Amino acid sequence: MPTFSKQTYTDRRERLRQQLSDGLLLFFGNEESPMNYTDNCYPFRQDSNFLYFFGIDRPGLSAVIDLDNNHEIIFGDELTITDIVWTGPQATISEMASQVGINETRASKQLAELLINADKSDRSIHYLPPYRSNNLFKISGWFDISSRKVNELASKEFIKAIVTLRSHKSPEEIDEMVKAVNISRKMHLKAQEMCLSGVIESQVSGALHEIAIGEGGQFAYPPIITINGQTLHNHHYGNTLKKGQVLLVDAGAEAPSHYAGDITRSFPVDGSFTNQQREVYSTVLTAENNAIANCKPGITYKEIHESAMLDLAEGLKDMGVMKGDMSEAVEQGAHALFCPHGLGHMIGLDVHDMEDLGEDLVGYSNEVKRSEQFGKKSLRLGRSLEEGFVFTVEPGIYFIPELIDIWQSENKFKEFIDYGALSKFRGLGGIRIEDNVLITANGSQVIGEPIPKSLKVIEQ
Amino acid sequence: MPTFSKQTYTDRRERLRQQLSDGLLLFFGNEESPMNYTDNCYPFRQDSNFLYFFGIDRPGLSAVIDLDNNHEIIFGDELTITDIVWTGPQATISEMASQVGINETRASKQLAELLINADKSDRSIHYLPPYRSNNLFKISGWFDISSRKVNELASKEFIKAIVTLRSHKSPEEIDEMVKAVNISRKMHLKAQEMCLSGVIESQVSGALHEIAIGEGGQFAYPPIITINGQTLHNHHYGNTLKKGQVLLVDAGAEAPSHYAGDITRSFPVDGSFTNQQREVYSTVLTAENNAIANCKPGITYKEIHESAMLDLAEGLKDMGVMKGDMSEAVEQGAHALFCPHGLGHMIGLDVHDMEDLGEDLVGYSNEVKRSEQFGKKSLRLGRSLEEGFVFTVEPGIYFIPELIDIWQSENKFKEFIDYGALSKFRGLGGIRIEDNVLITANGSQVIGEPIPKSLKVIEQ
Known part of the structure; x- marks a missing residue:
């Protein structure tokens, strides 16, 4: 369950949107982090920005806020029955999304498609500086940015809006x-x-x-x-x-x-x-x-x-x-x-x-x-x-x-x-x-x- | 200090070399793994193949065994005095390397140079399937391999030689x-x-x-x-x-x-x-x-x-x-x-x-x-x-x-x-x-x- 009420998360996103003019806001949730091989992972730690605005503490998710069309979308893949044998029954992504006030969810693979199309249409895509290399390379590949330039081209406007919100603790x-x-x-x-x-x-x-x-x-x-x-x-x-x-x-x-x-x-x-x-x-x-x-x-x-x-x-x-x-x-x-x-x-x-x-x-x-x-x-x-x-x-x-x-x-x-x-x-x-x-x-x-x-x- | 004696590590590498004919063997040691930002990391876990053949339990190292020229080289960067204020005095890379029988060390940035040159000269470069994305993207970049193909093109010969050694516990x-x-x-x-x-x-x-x-x-x-x-x-x-x-x-x-x-x-x-x-x-x-x-x-x-x-x-x-x-x-x-x-x-x-x-x-x-x-x-x-x-x-x-x-x-x-x-x-x-x-x-x-x-x- 998310830490706070649905209202808290919708309010935070509303206050974020008010600070930004147009384009898409991209949030990477974290993936599992391997220790010594792919399936032996450190304890999962969700990204803090994702936690702050979306509250869902599960690996493999990401989110987009489309400022121009007033859409909020969570991307992720639902578990199959094979997964459930290993992980036990879990809330679906749409159930978790609705607990934090998000009504639209899509499969992970649709994220790249959405972003690449938006980039081709010259829409602003605001992303945050990635600190895990998988995200850095995703951004580098999707937007054809040299991996050395990815951090420098992160959205200052987006960063400042988040800092304004997260600096004041409720x-x-x-x-x-x-x-x-x-x-x-x-x-x-x-x-x-x-x-x-x-x-x-x-x-x-x-x-x-x-x-x-x-x-x-x-x-x-x-x-x-x-x-x-x-x-x-x-x-x-x-x-x-x-x-x-x-x-x-x-x-x-x-x-x-x-x-x-x-x-x-x-x-x-x-x-x-x-x-x-x-x-x-x-x-x-x-x-x-x-x-x-x-x-x-x-x-x-x-x-x-x-x-x-x-x-x-x-x-x-x-x-x-x-x-x-x-x-x-x-x-x-x-x-x-x-x-x-x-x-x-x-x-x-x-x-x-x-x-x-x-x-x-x-x-x-x-x-x-x-x-x-x-x-x-x-x-x-x-x-x-x-x-x-x-x-x-x-x-x-x-x-x-x-x-x-x-x-x-x-x-x-x-x-x-x-x-x-x-x-x-x-x-x-x-x-x-x-x-x-x-x-x-x-x-x-x-x-x-x-x-x-x-x-x-x-x-x- | 490495777990075993210098002889153990030199023997293991010798037995590895005997199983392979020519080219370069590449070993990535692990880097620190960030939790929620670059400098807040999970407990460091060294790569197991690196531990087995080189025994050095420190982040940021890699190694090459050059089968054609009989060279064994460890790559890494020595600490500066600024680092030492934060980390305390540490053994140098050459000191650690010599404890496991390696006499040649070079700066990290020389690894890419060595490998790219070897690749241009059509020498065989044997690498293992990376499980951390920073290494996957290094290989993809150095050898111009699509990131989706990196694992598939890992060296079966190298893998089998390691499996032969590591399967039998001394x-x-x-x-x-x-x-x-x-x-x-x-x-x-x-x-x-x-x-x-x-x-x-x-x-x-x-x-x-x-x-x-x-x-x-x-x-x-x-x-x-x-x-x-x-x-x-x-x-x-x-x-x-x-x-x-x-x-x-x-x-x-x-x-x-x-x-x-x-x-x-x-x-x-x-x-x-x-x-x-x-x-x-x-x-x-x-x-x-x-x-x-x-x-x-x-x-x-x-x-x-x-x-x-x-x-x-x-x-x-x-x-x-x-x-x-x-x-x-x-x-x-x-x-x-x-x-x-x-x-x-x-x-x-x-x-x-x-x-x-x-x-x-x-x-x-x-x-x-x-x-x-x-x-x-x-x-x-x-x-x-x-x-x-x-x-x-x-x-x-x-x-x-x-x-x-x-x-x-x-x-x-x-x-x-x-x-x-x-x-x-x-x-x-x-x-x-x-x-x-x-x-x-x-x-x-x-x-x-x-x-x-x-x-x-x-x-x-």
């Missing part, structure tokens, strides 16, 4: 996101409980899978569960936890409705931080709490990011690792040695919401452009915040030996960085704290039940 | 398969423990994920955990277990080395079968035990399949559901109403081993051809068994309402099926029992520690 969407965060909360409470010397990272991962999957959902993204938090995208789970280390857990559930949670906590193994770790943790927590408190409609997320980076830098100065004027240091990008990533990103049906549509079209605007400076250029969300936006706030401090060595050898920012003092922090790893924040009419709120993060509770 | 491969079965065993013991009324299928799935992932591996295939065992490929996990039902669990671990286990057990909810269920269970267990006992070098698996189907049919006759001469019934395919699938398939690095290379080239031979009869045509393995083969033995009995209704309305095989008596079994669902079997010099053995399946233990 109350019923927020309910789903709260569910995702609350499942993620259970995962983090479990991780904290398991954060003892002798435990292997993969055992923690297994226990978190039990929760995400046991609740009828999935992981929203491959979790990071590591004592090497300084490696930002670490998907290795082979280390055994030792006293004195910090376990960084960046793990979020995808609710059964496919809305994502994205939560990070950093736990001391065996329950207590070293003094150095405690200083770093407190700095990160202050930056996170301040950033959340500062979020409100009208402020740009770029400002929130810069202010959080300043908090981190001030903390690092107190530790003796940075020196000089921290406003100047952050302006020039010296802090990025310790936090080379952005403060956060939109979240919704995707953990990096709508990233398939293009980061800049989602996170930036005519008024706020992306920086090219190391660190700041990795900020995915920069634009002015509006009521209904949901995004992550996730400052962190990392000691990345490979990066430190390069900067030190170049004497980079030596007016702001005390490389001698820094050497004492070299093995500390990384500490990050992350929550999911909703912009309300007057301010912001962290969604879901609170997930412990105070020093006192984390050190239990 | 002792070190069997050790890895035993590990996979032993992890799967823990999963099934856990499932049995949880098989109580009130539990939701997804909770069982979560608990099994904890084990598969906690042991550092994965699932070898999407598990079936269902009270609707009559649906053969059931990936729905939303039902709550009730007394009187049977929970069918078809779940196998992939060991960290990527070798697969594939085990099925059928548990009574709350520990006791109904009389009908007990009769069906006993019949399936007898068929499974007999089939395993009959496996030995020289006998065809088609014979084993037919004999197991006869055991099932005889049991169904004892229950009053079938009637007449059961040899005749099985010969004509009447039993397939109750078991429409084959008795088993090869297993190894893939759960359906080498299925990407083509089912018939793996499971059949010049002497043993695939049947076209309903039921028998789904048998993936038919050929004569040889020492070192590992495969599944997995008989089952299912009551599939949709199929029963069609057959009954057509009066199909009414001389062998008592549709009146059958109606009393209609809601029973499905029961399957599956183990993984190795052909030894004189017979066969179930691999791994025994996983309980006797009626007495299953009903505890």
Whole structure:
């Protein structure tokens, strides 16, 4: 069954149509995704745009909205009795389509025909940038576009119309996101409980899978569960936890409705931080709490990011690792040695919401452009915040030996960085704290039940 | 680190080269596989042929064996310092290549150049049938082959040479398969423990994920955990277990080395079968035990399949559901109403081993051809068994309402099926029992520690 009512889906499509003038809108639902041969597939994940406008969670479908003739059509092939022996009885495509307010369905093979004819008649065909190669090659073949040009020729008008809709979460969407965060909360409470010397990272991962999957959902993204938090995208789970280390857990559930949670906590193994770790943790927590408190409609997320980076830098100065004027240091990008990533990103049906549509079209605007400076250029969300936006706030401090060595050898920012003092922090790893924040009419709120993060509770 | 020694990989490639005369052998390693946008990927799964011959478990690699010049080359791109900030320090491609006995590595973009030049010089290029569309379109583009023809033009010679090697498992491969079965065993013991009324299928799935992932591996295939065992490929996990039902669990671990286990057990909810269920269970267990006992070098698996189907049919006759001469019934395919699938398939690095290379080239031979009869045509393995083969033995009995209704309305095989008596079994669902079997010099053995399946233990 679709997550929301028929009215929700017809309203969303109506609001989409109002933003676009003419032509055809093409939506690819996803196909199954093979692991090691055609019939052994990963768990099916429907395309998020398809889910948002059509709500049907089954592989092999696509849809067209014909703006000129006011048609909405779902394309797909009904199961045969042979299929049903293997898959069990299923709702027909027309039954599913009617649950989301669509009355016309056609066989899959008719999609190419419709689109190729429309293309020959010089009608506008709006498509989205494909992120799976089967769709890329379909577009390339149907419209005779070089595969290298397919993404670039995707419809900006169509993308912007979707971004406008999906950026503002409705109350019923927020309910789903709260569910995702609350499942993620259970995962983090479990991780904290398991954060003892002798435990292997993969055992923690297994226990978190039990929760995400046991609740009828999935992981929203491959979790990071590591004592090497300084490696930002670490998907290795082979280390055994030792006293004195910090376990960084960046793990979020995808609710059964496919809305994502994205939560990070950093736990001391065996329950207590070293003094150095405690200083770093407190700095990160202050930056996170301040950033959340500062979020409100009208402020740009770029400002929130810069202010959080300043908090981190001030903390690092107190530790003796940075020196000089921290406003100047952050302006020039010296802090990025310790936090080379952005403060956060939109979240919704995707953990990096709508990233398939293009980061800049989602996170930036005519008024706020992306920086090219190391660190700041990795900020995915920069634009002015509006009521209904949901995004992550996730400052962190990392000691990345490979990066430190390069900067030190170049004497980079030596007016702001005390490389001698820094050497004492070299093995500390990384500490990050992350929550999911909703912009309300007057301010912001962290969604879901609170997930412990105070020093006192984390050190239990 | 590769699973096996350098010698193992160089030997495998040497034995491969000996079977082929000239030209280039192309191996695609796998790329990351996107879920809902380019950078949010499923857990990486390396291609099994690449793993078998090159052992490197990292995305974005490919390899060529040049038979004419005796070159072995791995293609891939080294990480930049920017990558290392995100991924942490990693072995270089040349370091990894040298661990598996390859001395030459080149940048990825040089692969197309090498192959296109070789193609222009009319050299033979042997490639395998691609199962991921990015590789299909690469081949289509490089060699100017219509995408519809790519699979058909794959090299039969190359496929057959690989099948010859991979079909016979070495002792070190069997050790890895035993590990996979032993992890799967823990999963099934856990499932049995949880098989109580009130539990939701997804909770069982979560608990099994904890084990598969906690042991550092994965699932070898999407598990079936269902009270609707009559649906053969059931990936729905939303039902709550009730007394009187049977929970069918078809779940196998992939060991960290990527070798697969594939085990099925059928548990009574709350520990006791109904009389009908007990009769069906006993019949399936007898068929499974007999089939395993009959496996030995020289006998065809088609014979084993037919004999197991006869055991099932005889049991169904004892229950009053079938009637007449059961040899005749099985010969004509009447039993397939109750078991429409084959008795088993090869297993190894893939759960359906080498299925990407083509089912018939793996499971059949010049002497043993695939049947076209309903039921028998789904048998993936038919050929004569040889020492070192590992495969599944997995008989089952299912009551599939949709199929029963069609057959009954057509009066199909009414001389062998008592549709009146059958109606009393209609809601029973499905029961399957599956183990993984190795052909030894004189017979066969179930691999791994025994996983309980006797009626007495299953009903505890």
